[in-house]
Amino acid sequence: MIRHSVPAFLALLAALLGPGPVSAEGPAPDMATAEAAFRSGDYPGAIEALLPLAEGGDVLAQYRLAVLYAEEGPQQDGVAALKWLREAAGHGHAEAQFRLALALARGGEAEQREEALKWLTAAAESGFTDAQFSLAANYERGSGVPRDVARAVALYRAAAEGGHLMAASVLGSLYLQGRGTQPDPAETLKWLTSAAERGSASAASNLGYVYATGAGVPRDDAKAAEWYRQAAEAGLPRAQAALAGLLAAGRGGPRDEAQALDWFSRAAEGGDALARTELTRLLLEGEVEPSRVEQAVGWIAENAAAGDETALAWLEARAEAGDTAALGRLGSLYAEGKGVAADEARALELWREAADRGDAEAQLALGLRYATGGGVEQDYVQAYKWVNLAASRGADEAISARAAFANLMTPEQVADGQRQARDWISTYTAAAR
Amino acid sequence: MRRRPADRRGGASLATRLLAWPLLALPLLAGAAAAGPIDDARVAAQRGETGEALRLLRPLAEAGEAEAQAMLGAIHQAGSGVPQDFAAAVTWYREAARGGDAAAQNALAALHVRGLGVPRDDVEALRLFSLAAGQGDPRHQFDLAVMYDNGRGTAEDPALAAEWYAKAAAQGLPEAEASLGVLYQSGRGLARDPARAAELYRRAADRGDARAQNNLGLLYVRGEGVPRDLESAALWFHLAAEQGLATAIGNLAVMYENGFGVAQDDATAVDLYRAAGQGASAGALPLERMVPLYDLRLAPPQESPEALRAYRGDAARGDPVAQFVLGFLLGRPGRDRDLAAAAHWYAQSAERGMPMAMANLGLAYAQGAGVPQDYVLAYMWVNLATAGGLDPAAELREALAERMTVQQLNEAQSLSAARWTGEGGLAANVVGNSQRIAMP
Numbered sequence: 127m128i129r130h131s132v133p134a135f136l137a138l139l140a141a142l143l144g145p146g147p148v149s150a151e152g153p154a155p156d157m158a159t160a161e162a163a164f165r166s167g168d169y170p171g172a173i174e175a176l177l178p179l180a181e182g183g184d185v186l187a188q189y190r191l192a193v194l195y196a197e198e199g200p201q202q203d204g205v206a207a208l209k210w211l212r213e214a215a216g217h218g219h220a221e222a223q224f225r226l227a228l229a230l231a232r233g234g235e236a237e238q239r240e241e242a243l244k245w246l247t248a249a250a251e252s253g254f255t256d257a258q259f260s261l262a263a264n265y266e267r268g269s270g271v272p273r274d275v276a277r278a279v280a281l282y283r284a285a286a287e288g289g290h291l292m293a294a295s296v297l298g299s300l301y302l303q304g305r306g307t308q309p310d311p312a313e314t315l316k317w318l319t320s321a322a323e324r325g326s327a328s329a330a331s332n333l334g335y336v337y338a339t340g341a342g343v344p345r346d347d348a349k350a351a352e353w354y355r356q357a358a359e360a361g362l363p364r365a366q367a368a369l370a371g372l373l374a375a376g377r378g379g380p381r382d383e384a385q386a387l388d389w390f391s392r393a394a395e396g397g398d399a400l401a402r403t404e405l406t407r408l409l410l411e412g413e414v415e416p417s418r419v420e421q422a423v424g425w426i427a428e429n430a431a432a433g434d435e436t437a438l439a440w441l442e443a444r445a446e447a448g449d450t451a452a453l454g455r456l457g458s459l460y461a462e463g464k465g466v467a468a469d470e471a472r473a474l475e476l477w478r479e480a481a482d483r484g485d486a487e488a489q490l491a492l493g494l495r496y497a498t499g500g501g502v503e504q505d506y507v508q509a510y511k512w513v514n515l516a517a518s519r520g521a522d523e524a525i526s527a528r529a530a531f532a533n534l535m536t537p538e539q540v541a542d543g544q545r546q547a548r549d550w551i552s553t554y555t556a557a558a559r
Numbered sequence: 560m561r562r563r564p565a566d567r568r569g570g571a572s573l574a575t576r577l578l579a580w581p582l583l584a585l586p587l588l589a590g591a592a593a594a595g596p597i598d599d600a601r602v603a604a605q606r607g608e609t610g611e612a613l614r615l616l617r618p619l620a621e622a623g624e625a626e627a628q629a630m631l632g633a634i635h636q637a638g639s640g641v642p643q644d645f646a647a648a649v650t651w652y653r654e655a656a657r658g659g660d661a662a663a664q665n666a667l668a669a670l671h672v673r674g675l676g677v678p679r680d681d682v683e684a685l686r687l688f689s690l691a692a693g694q695g696d697p698r699h700q701f702d703l704a705v706m707y708d709n710g711r712g713t714a715e716d717p718a719l720a721a722e723w724y725a726k727a728a729a730q731g732l733p734e735a736e737a738s739l740g741v742l743y744q745s746g747r748g749l750a751r752d753p754a755r756a757a758e759l760y761r762r763a764a765d766r767g768d769a770r771a772q773n774n775l776g777l778l779y780v781r782g783e784g785v786p787r788d789l790e791s792a793a794l795w796f797h798l799a800a801e802q803g804l805a806t807a808i809g810n811l812a813v814m815y816e817n818g819f820g821v822a823q824d825d826a827t828a829v830d831l832y833r834a835a836g837q838g839a840s841a842g843a844l845p846l847e848r849m850v851p852l853y854d855l856r857l858a859p860p861q862e863s864p865e866a867l868r869a870y871r872g873d874a875a876r877g878d879p880v881a882q883f884v885l886g887f888l889l890g891r892p893g894r895d896r897d898l899a900a901a902a903h904w905y906a907q908s909a910e911r912g913m914p915m916a917m918a919n920l921g922l923a924y925a926q927g928a929g930v931p932q933d934y935v936l937a938y939m940w941v942n943l944a945t946a947g948g949l950d951p952a953a954e955l956r957e958a959l960a961e962r963m964t965v966q967q968l969n970e971a972q973s974l975s976a977a978r979w980t981g982e983g984g985l986a987a988n989v990v991g992n993s994q995r996i997a998m999p
Binding site for chain 1: 593594595596598599601602605606615617618619621622623624650762765766767790791793794795797798800801802821847899927928929930931932933934935936962963964966967
């Protein structure tokens, strides 16, 4: 079964109704019949019309036949598809050559893969840009062929000049890095810009880099910010981090710490290690309001748990200053004996303070302790109150705990717990105003 | 403890430290020149543009990039945007695994265990799990341990299982802590040590691991590794049972049947035995399964971003119908779900007299969804809803009444009476039944 990497129906449509040899009077009668049949969903009819043409050597018909046979449905016939692909490919139909290469590439035997390479090369030489890109990628990595980055550059260029978006992006990078070619700022800009303007996030990010570092071009922070922003908005973590850096330093636009923090957070959440380190550093050095980057408190806590004493000291200081998130996390460290000697009493103290300040995780932990009598006197009413609050403030795990406790309590106890939760809410809301 | 001069106690917001930010831009940017097609593929995948992602990944995968191959495998396995195809997933995972990608190795191993896309082959699975586990991810280490624990792909080897569980547990994986606890409890592969088992179970149980909760309960029943404590046992069984663990439900049934740590109750015991047999979760009353109702007199809610914006605008301007619809939409499962906000908007709408909003707000209080669970407030709102003419709310009112004390009921009823008739009372505001309400 031939697997295609393109959306099947659209490809089929393109193949069947795309440009083909047209006489002055229009497509040959059988081809017109085939097209009509296809449009009405009559694949077998289309095949019937195409067969005589294909057998008569009409290359386009051969290709279209192959595509139809490969398509899912009652007419599907992998063997026939392969046969007609070979025919068309042998007659120089570039797209057929490419598809044949794809079909063979997944084969296990070495000969099949060699054949695949042959067809890929043929398609590339015919000017089929997808094939040129694919072949270039192989040469760049030395996959199935000896590594030859210079040749890759030539192939990427051919594809890029033919309009292939990714080839343009990669070509620009290669010119930037001077791989397979001499570095060439003009070419870098040309190709990266072309790809970025057509929506490639990676090209936009690289373009941002070029302008920000002035790599062979005059530094231009405004342009750097613009391009990084495009990539950042598309969701590229490294671009988000770079943009954040520019905003923080007031480069390419007015300084904007708030936005910078936002982008650092997003980048870190997206897995960018540098952003995470940077956020952590900013917090540890007191340069940023922790409530703006609550998640980063979690990272610092992780570092503390792993033995980082600076991180631990920071947490302790923040806890003492009343930072809710820090209180909660520190409590967990003491409860689990991570980074510090286990200390139930201190854990409870910290959790209690965090819970009073509305931290859902601390409320849950506290509630569980009250239920199990771990370090406090067992008290189901208190337990229920705290997990009830935790559940309403977003700690989903508290939901089943709440139900479990309720099952063990009398209705009077539950009523008591609910009233206490209500009272807590009014105190808390009043204090917050 | 050293304090920063501008700190103020009490949680009030601190001034942002507007120190000159170091020129971190340059070192940060240094890593930025390497973005490529795989980044674009990831972006496309995140946006759900699977076709585009596949198109970008394919040439890279063909050219041997392990990460691209692993991503392709995952897309085919998940069947997101393409028909699910385990065979294709296997093909790609194989290549990526050869290239050393741990996630691919692990995923491929799992497929071999289940016989999906490949014939079942525990030996090969074990080999692949080992490769992945060796690269350090605690979930992969756990998976390997399970194979040794159950004698899959090799003879049972509890000692080796213990070793790998311990590695994963050291990284904080709750299920590994639970499984390691099992080995300590049963003395398999390790010297029996109930106290250590209890400790491990406790850590995992605190983080919600149902198995650990159940097993901890058992230790409390038997007084092994912890002092005998039937009440604690019952508590832990309850917690595990709420999560649907059949064994725990069964254990709980035994507790109720015998009055161990709970008041003896044959009826509950019978229900629990039945539930354990069906694998259903215990104690699930109709109240928990109720869902918010939509006012059928209204046009169906529009879910597009534009419509949502419009509702928000109208809601902010005080339109009770828009507030109700907004509450309804925010309460629905999905990415935009925000139970607290839903309750807020229901409350706004309820205050302006919309009976359905009152009923849904009552449900929210009854279930503790987005607000703390509060039967008094729940009953009050539901009562007002039925007074406003909403019959379906009566069912909820009954369910609530069953769980409330007499004092709670009295309180709730007087609260609703006060709101109904008082100055500016709701009776005057209730949006009537007879009016046909249509959304603009």
